[in-house]
Amino acid sequence: MRFNRAIDKVKVLSFDLDDTLYDNHPIIRSALQAQHNYLLKLSRWPKQDAQFWTKCRNQAAQATPELTHDVTAWRQQALYIAMLTCGYNESEARIHAQQAYEAFAQARSQITVSESVLELLANLKQHYMLIAITNGNVEVDKFNLAGVFSLVLQAGKDGRAKPYSDMFDVAAQQLNVHHSNILHIGDSLDTDVQGANEAGCHSVWLNNQDSHYHYQGLPDIEINNINQLQILVR
Numbered sequence: 001m002r003f004n005r006a007i008d009k010v011k012v013l014s015f016d017l018d019d020t021l022y023d024n025h026p027i028i029r030s031a032l033q034a035q036h037n038y039l040l041k042l043s044r045w046p047k048q049d050a051q052f053w054t055k056c057r058n059q060a061a062q063a064t065p066e067l068t069h070d071v072t073a074w075r076q077q078a079l080y081i082a083m084l085t086c087g088y089n090e091s092e093a094r095i096h097a098q099q100a101y102e103a104f105a106q107a108r109s110q111i112t113v114s115e116s117v118l119e120l121l122a123n124l125k126q127h128y129m130l131i132a133i134t135n136g137n138v139e140v141d142k143f144n145l146a147g148v149f150s151l152v153l154q155a156g157k158d159g160r161a162k163p164y165s166d167m168f169d170v171a172a173q174q175l176n177v178h179h180s181n182i183l184h185i186g187d188s189l190d191t192d193v194q195g196a197n198e199a200g201c202h203s204v205w206l207n208n209q210d211s212h213y214h215y216q217g218l219p220d221i222e223i224n225n226i227n228q229l230q231i232l233v234r
Helices: 025-040 052-063 065-069 071-086 090-108 115-125 166-175 189-199 226-233
Strands: 012-015 129-134 151-154 182-186 202-206 221-223
Touching (some): 025 090, 052 071, 071 090, 115 226, 182 189
Parallel strands (some): 012 129, 182 202
């Protein structure tokens, strides 16, 4: 654990979700496989090359750039474009796109947060208000984080994705607190730490991913295990 700046007057702990409170990598692999399994059942899908899905995602983003802030809408639109490109009519394309997305979403929510993390959150909740601010589309009410957070903000429906300050601004406004009263915890320097810092919130970087980041700023606190947050209740 490393402290780069002193923090005080924190009232709200804001958590990123994916790869912060649980390992999201196997979950995403399973969700992508579920989507792929549905698509393989369609007579026209196997005729596409390996780059076809990427091309459809890029086409959706180029046509509507704001989709990149809403991963649900982006995936749904890419699936619709894919179905049209495969030769399905508009009605068929919408049906298949929706069913493919539902296969993805159902697998996406097959998450079990560890008991140690749930215990940590329960302890923190006795001292702070807990919220979630995520760029992802996981539905916390569908697994064992249900009821933990007072507020859940998701990119797209609640503002642009981190590192934009939109969701931090919404949180401060809805909770009637100053930005400096919010401490955001996340695994990404580029989205979580940069977003919190530039919004005027405090930041904790969970440095447990083997990733390259562009942001050169420092978090207020750096940890390598989420359970080190126990220090906040001592």
